[in-house]
Amino acid sequence: MKRKDFLKRIGLAGAGLGLPVSEILLNKAGAKEVNSCVLIPTETSGPFPLDLSENTYYFRQDVREDRAGSQLNLKLKIKGTANCEPMPNVRVNIWHCDKDGNYSGYGTQTGQTYLRGYQITNANGEADFVTVFPGWYPGRVCHIHFQVYVSSAYAAISQLTFDHDAVNAVYAANAALYTNGPDPKTPATDNIFSDGYEYQLATLTPNALTGGYDAYLEVTVQGSGTVGLGHIEKETAKHLQLGQNFPNPFTGATTIPFSLGAASNVKLELWNLAGKKAAVLDKGLLPAGNHNIYLNLASLGLPQNTYAYQLVVENNAGIFKDCRLMTALK
Structure with missing residues (x-):
């Protein structure tokens, strides 16, 4: 990616x-x-x-x-x-x-x-x-x-x-x-x-x-911009709604809430602020509805820091993504 x-x-x-x-x-x-x-x-x-x-x-x-x-x-x-x-x-x-x-x-x-x-x-x-x-x-x-x-x-x-x-x-x-x-x-x-x-x-x-x-x-x-952002955002909302993790900031562990509009394969990606992927959690096929992902950085071997978390959802309609920031207190 x-x-x-x-x-x-x-x-x-x-x-x-x-x-x-x-x-x-x-x-x-x-x-x-x-x-x-x-x-x-x-x-x-x-x-x-x-x-x-x-x-x-x-x-x-x-x-x-x-x-x-x-x-x-x-x-x-x-x-x-x-x-x-x-x-x-x-x-x-x-x-x-x-x-x-x-x-x-x-x-x-x-x-x-x-x-x-x-x-x-x-x-x-x-x-x-x-x-x-x-x-x-x-x-x-x-x-x-x-x-x-x-x-x-x-x-x-x-x-x-x-x-x-x-x-x-x-x-x-x-x-x-x-x-x-x-x-x-x-x-x-x-x-x-x-x-x-x-x-x-x-x-x-x-x-x-x-x-x-x-x-x-x-x-x-230098580079290429992105077109059609408004349409992309509207389409994503039909299939995925990602919430802010709680608590935030947090120490040790936090919960990431999200909802799916249809049954989808779900992955959670963690990125550090240097733009490098730090971890991927494959949650497999999940049904439509509300879900939570419990996240413990220590269990992933990651230091307490600020990360971007991105949820990647794939279903028959395509691949959809949304992202937020979270901060783990040192």
């Missing part, structure tokens, strides 16, 4: 964050157009990257920790260049400086972990984060780093920015927090964005509910 199949409905989708205005493809070639997707070069990861994938602590939607600043709800939609359709089941990392221009994990901030995290895109190719609006530091305009990890063979790295006047309007409206004042640079004078930033310009709109802001950017990377 391909890695992209293991997470169909795992993203933490929030409210809509505006209309898409830009699409980028990250590769090593110059800018050109494929289908309706715009291809531009990958940007540098910058001087402050940290490997998030080896620490499941960073699998989180809210990356703020103790950082002060105006709340920023960031939504990134990932699309595949082959067909410009959404790409589910890819990991999206973000990292950026705090309101004062500091990055966690470096210099005086060694050992800190704020404003870093990753999410898995949902069936719509979307990853949502809750963070604070970044500040600026000498030599760089306001920006956010991101990485789209498609597979062990390919990960796209780039940066996004915002309209310069809108950025300084945020700083002015929140002057008590953003004490460095207005950003003296513009994207056009920034050493990263000076060669063009049209397709890295995220939307930025006020959010009346949070008192902060919403941002949105569409990002196109």
